[in-house]
Amino acid sequence: MRQLVSELTSHAEEALYSPNDWATHLTMSAASRSFLAALREEWLPAEPPDSFCRAMSDHVQTHLASVYAGWHHLWAHTLRVTGIALALAEESDIDPAHAYLMGIFHDAGKLDEMITGAAHERVGALLIRKALREEYHPTVIERMANVIAKLAPPTDSYMHILYDADKLDKIGAAGILRRLTTRWGASRPTAALRTVSEEMEDFPAMHFARSALLTGSKITYTAEFLQTAQTIRF
Numbered sequence: 001m002r003q004l005v006s007e008l009t010s011h012a013e014e015a016l017y018s019p020n021d022w023a024t025h026l027t028m029s030a031a032s033r034s035f036l037a038a039l040r041e042e043w044l045p046a047e048p049p050d051s052f053c054r055a056m057s058d059h060v061q062t063h064l065a066s067v068y069a070g071w072h073h074l075w076a077h078t079l080r081v082t083g084i085a086l087a088l089a090e091e092s093d094i095d096p097a098h099a100y101l102m103g104i105f106h107d108a109g110k111l112d113e114m115i116t117g118a119a120h121e122r123v124g125a126l127l128i129r130k131a132l133r134e135e136y137h138p139t140v141i142e143r144m145a146n147v148i149a150k151l152a153p154p155t156d157s158y159m160h161i162l163y164d165a166d167k168l169d170k171i172g173a174a175g176i177l178r179r180l181t182t183r184w185g186a187s188r189p190t191a192a193l194r195t196v197s198e199e200m201e202d203f204p205a206m207h208f209a210r211s212a213l214l215t216g217s218k219i220t221y222t223a224e225f226l227q228t229a230q231t232i233r234f
Helices: 002-010 019-023 030-042 051-067 072-092 096-105 110-116 120-132 138-148 157-168 172-180 183-187 189-201 209-229
Strands: none
Touching (some): 002 030, 002 172, 019 030, 030 172, 030 209, 051 072, 051 096, 051 120, 072 157, 072 209, 096 120, 096 138, 120 138, 138 157, 172 183, 172 189, 172 209, 189 209
């Protein structure tokens, strides 16, 4: 386990955007094999549903890279959230393109917040409004923007998709990866894993059967990982 954590933290903020990317950087110990198996179960495909969505993916990547050099970790999180959002769109009968765009833009303002202090939810909403204005009806754009800005009503199914997808990336192998591969988490692995433990203990109810199923498997893996890790000094 110590070796696995060391390997994860040593590649913090690198451009690793899939379980297969990580597989090439991990020694195949029993802990690594278990971690990768869980990561592959959790990291769902985030294939753009159409050419416009693909262009928006490039657009958000360009924006992140222009704000801060250490954007790769955030993009990996964005892809995981988007993959879950797409899976939930199938269950909720929502246009996959809408789910994809909300996932891609949901943290587009995160680095702006680090640099300027502007709330990332507000920045993300502004970015999606501007990027989609020539392609989508204003009503649809505003609905997605309000979800990103966390201003949507609690009954909005669009909000349910993004809420579940974003929360699910805080636990499981993905949540562990997310916390350990920031610059802060890589230098403080014990504190980073404590954050994952706190997220697991206070994990909210989900809105869809798929997200509830993922919650169960993620909590099981998180608990097993943390139980082993707590006996190790990093």
